[in-house]
Amino acid sequence: MRKKIVVGNWKMNNTVAESVTLATDVIGALGEGFSGCDVGLAPTYLALDAVGQLLEGSEVQLVAQNCHYENDGAFTGEVSARMINAIGCSYVIIGHSERRQYFGETNATVNLRIKKALSEGLKVILCVGETLAERESGVTETVISSQIREGLTGISHIGAIVIAYEPVWAIGTGKTASSSQAEEVHLFIRTLIGELYGEPAFRLVRIQYGGSVKPSNAAELFAMPNIDGGLIGGASLNADDFVAIVQAASV
Numbered sequence: 472m473r474k475k476i477v478v479g480n481w482k483m484n485n486t487v488a489e490s491v492t493l494a495t496d497v498i499g500a501l502g503e504g505f506s507g508c509d510v511g512l513a514p515t516y517l518a519l520d521a522v523g524q525l526l527e528g529s530e531v532q533l534v535a536q537n538c539h540y541e542n543d544g545a546f547t548g549e550v551s552a553r554m555i556n557a558i559g560c561s562y563v564i565i566g567h568s569e570r571r572q573y574f575g576e577t578n579a580t581v582n583l584r585i586k587k588a589l590s591e592g593l594k595v596i597l598c599v600g601e602t603l604a605e606r607e608s609g610v611t612e613t614v615i616s617s618q619i620r621e622g623l624t625g626i627s628h629i630g631a632i633v634i635a636y637e638p639v640w641a642i643g644t645g646k647t648a649s650s651s652q653a654e655e656v657h658l659f660i661r662t663l664i665g666e667l668y669g670e671p672a673f674r675l676v677r678i679q680y681g682g683s684v685k686p687s688n689a690a691e692l693f694a695m696p697n698i699d700g701g702l703i704g705g706a707s708l709n710a711d712d713f714v715a716i717v718q719a720a721s722v
């Protein structure tokens with residue numbers, strides 16, 4: 472039985488003070504010793520330190536939204552996996568569609584970032600997903616297959632990787648993939664991971680769904696056999712909504 476994992480991706484939202492308030496509310500609402508599913512919070516880099524201190528001693532994991540593939544050097548505006556690790560993150564999100572769309576992230580740079588993150592002992596949430604045009608032209612599986620094969624080239628440590636399936640057309644748009652649409656792609660991803668890494672990985676890899684998950688649709692999505700939790704954007708900015716989603720993953 473795979474333990475579900477729900478992560479709040481706060482994206483470029485909240486000052487440090489606002490992040491501390493939101494994290495405090497989430498921890499308070501979850502209650503001490505919460506263990507229904509794995510939970511993570513991904514504030515901006517600026518707030519990692521303050522939120523990390525709050526999470527100490529709680530079950531909630533600190534997650535970074537990205538990391539660079541060099542340890543240090545002349546990369547203005549970037550933060551390295553080494554720094555992410557040193558500040559107390561256990562997971563890092565890599566290859567989010569917004570990184571691919573607005574910041575030139577490719578499967579090749581995703582691969583470099585994953586390798587570096589793993590070498591620093593971080594666990595990785597690898598995001599994949601098709602655009603609306605790709606879905607409509609029938610190439611969803613081809614796109615996702617390349618994102619996974621190229622993103623994971625040369626990587627053997629699949630146990631430290633969670634996949635997040637996030638159809639680009641469902642992110643922040645209020646349009647959610649139906650539970651059966653999502654399940655179909657999740658099964659495709661699981662089968663591909665099985666082909667690449669063997670039977671235990673087929674059974675054990677966790678695949679989150681992301682894209683307009685809300686308290687009202689979370690339970691139906693999480694009830695699907697191959698959906699192992701969610702990567703939550705908009706709804707994670709409200710503590711009550713986020714905790715309701717965590718609870719839907721904890722039944």
Ligand code: PGA
Nearest residue numbers: 642643682683703704705
């Ligand atoms: P959303 O974002 O929940 O706002 O659609 C999900 C994500 O991008 O991780």
